[in-house]
Amino acid sequence: MSRPAFEEDASPFAATLARTGRIVGLNPCWEDVLHLATRRDFEKDAVIPHTRWRGMYYLSRGSVAIAYVAACGRERLTLRVGPGCLFNEARTVSSYEPGVVFQCLEPSVIWRFPEGLLQDEAFLSAHPKQVASLLHSMGIKILIHYTFLADMGTGSRESHVCRFILNLSRQNGNALRFSCPMRQQDVAALLGIHRATLARILRRLRDKGIIGAFSCKEVVIHDLRRLEELALND
Incomplete structure (x- = not known):
């Protein structure tokens, strides 16, 4: 699978994004399987009801802010997702329910894939390109969060x-x-x-x-x- 045109090396790429807070165009091949997803349009500032509208999301237009909620109740922005990216995949795969808020920063078009899609062996075997894209982008996000944590722990x-x-x-x-x-x-x-x-x-x-x-x-x-x-x- 070819990598996004702007990416030459995942580590420095992720390190840069960790401090600019935005990803875009990581999973465009998922456009090919949107017939398996349900579309929903959101207005600016709308919060995605992820506890009711469960599954993995693909953003085809707009921008979404991802914030995690600390034990004290304070929200901490961690990432801004741009068009061509999957999100909420970690929660979907793990079934872990952290406190998280997905808020649309502008009018956005979001596609929801069924919650069990990534456990469907028939889908996984029939769509290796999409699976490789998902693993690649999840790796980038992990590096972003690790780098972000390390960076915030040093310096003024x-x-x-x-x-x-x-x-x-x-x-x-x-x-x-x-x-x-x-x-x-x-x-x-x-x-x-x-x-x-x-x-x-x-x-x-x-x-x-x-x-x-x-x-x-x-x-x-x-x-x-x-x-x-x-x-x-x-």
Whole structure:
């Protein structure tokens, strides 16, 4: 099976995504078996009722935020899923029920595959391409979460923000000017900090001449070397 065009090596790819919080186009071959799934359209901000609408999902249009709920009740954003990706497959395979919220960030089209599909030997043997795609994307997600946990355990909040910006740059071909796929409040949620804390860090980085603008429309890096130094600061 051919890999996604943007992926050259799963490990650095996953490490980058761990700090940019978005995956897209990992499972396009599942479009070929959508006749086995049920389509449902969701409005922006809608929460997918996964405890009632059970099964594995495929996103063909839109964007979905995945947040896990801590014991204290606080939601922690972990990943944003873009078109061409499966999600909720781990829960479907394991039957484990963690506290999780799937929220549509924009109008989205989602297809639900039956809960028992991945235990159906006839399906598995007849669709090796889809099975390989599923295993490949699950491996990437595991690396994303492992890298994210390791990354959040080292460095200051400022270094976490710098790593996020630096990896956005790498994801955009080492560009010094690019757009951010997330709002500031979503970036703060991904990094586990308050929005006001993020705003203060961005202001310090601007005052030091390291970055310029930081918004959904445009992120500008003025001093890449200094940004890299702060990103590596333990």
